[in-house]
Amino acid sequence: MPSEAIRTSPIIKLVIASGNAGKVNEFQHLLAGLNLAIESQPDGLDVEETGSTFAENARLKAVAVASATGCWALADDSGLSVRALGGAPGVHSARYASSDPSRISRLLQELEGAQDRSAEFTAALAVADPSGSVRLEVEGICAGLILPKPRGSGGFGYDPVFFVPSTGLTYAEMDKGLKGRIGHRGKAFVQLEPQLRSLLDG
Ligand code: IMP
Numbered sequence: 001m002p003s004e005a006i007r008t009s010p011i012i013k014l015v016i017a018s019g020n021a022g023k024v025n026e027f028q029h030l031l032a033g034l035n036l037a038i039e040s041q042p043d044g045l046d047v048e049e050t051g052s053t054f055a056e057n058a059r060l061k062a063v064a065v066a067s068a069t070g071c072w073a074l075a076d077d078s079g080l081s082v083r084a085l086g087g088a089p090g091v092h093s094a095r096y097a098s099s100d101p102s103r104i105s106r107l108l109q110e111l112e113g114a115q116d117r118s119a120e121f122t123a124a125l126a127v128a129d130p131s132g133s134v135r136l137e138v139e140g141i142c143a144g145l146i147l148p149k150p151r152g153s154g155g156f157g158y159d160p161v162f163f164v165p166s167t168g169l170t171y172a173e174m175d176k177g178l179k180g181r182i183g184h185r186g187k188a189f190v191q192l193e194p195q196l197r198s199l200l201d202g
Pocket of ligand 1: 020049076077078079080091093094103155156157158159171185
C-alpha cells in the first residue's frame with residue numbers, strides 16, 4: 001500500500017512562453033507559491049506576434065509553446081500605450097527600437113514638448129494545456145506617467161520612465177513585491193492564480 005507521500009501528484013511543468021528574461025524573472029516571483037516546475041521556453045522557438053491585440057498575441061504564444069513542448073504554457077503579451085502617441089508603441093513595444101535604452105530614447109524624443117504624458121501598461125496572459133488548447137485568459141492594466149528622464153535601476157524595458165503616481169516611484173524604483181502587487185503583470189496574475197490552481201488541481 002503506497003504511503004501518502006508516494007501518492008502525492010507529480011509536480012507539473014509550466015513553460016513560460018517568453019524569451020524575455022525580465023518577464024521570466026517576474027513570473028518566477030509571482031508563481032513561487034504554486035507547486036510548479038517553471039521553465040523558460042526552448043532556445044530558438046521564436047513565435048511571430050501577428051495579432052493586433054495583446055490578448056491575441058498572448059494566445060498565439062501560449063498555443064505555439066504548449067504545442068512545441070507538450071507542456072502547460074503561460075504566455076504574456078504586454079506593452080506600453082501612450083495617450084499622446086495615439087496608443088503607441090502598444091503591441092509594438094518590443095519592436096519600437098533594438099534595445100531597452102534605445103526604446104526609451106525614442107519614446108522620450110517622441111514625447112518632447114508633450115503636455116499629456118499619461119500612459120498605461122497592459123499585460124494579457126494566456127495559459128494553454130499540453131495539447132495546445134487555450135484554457136485561461138486574463139488582462140491587467142496599470143496607469144501611470146512617462147517621466148522626462150529615467151529614474152531607478154531595477155526591472156527591465158521601459159521601467160525607468162514609467163512612474164506610478166500612487167506610489168511616487170517608477171517601476172524601476174520598486175522592489176519585485178510592490179511591482180507584483182500594483183503592476184500590470186501582477187494585476188493580471190491575481191486574476192489568473194486561483195483559476196490556474198483549480199485547473200491544475202483538477
Ligand atoms: P512582448 O510582450 O514580448 O511583445 O514584449 C513587450 C515589450 O513591452 C517588452 O519588450 C518591453 O519592452 C515592454 N514591457 C512589457 N512589460 C514590461 C514591464 O513590466 N516593464 C517594462 N517594459 C515592459
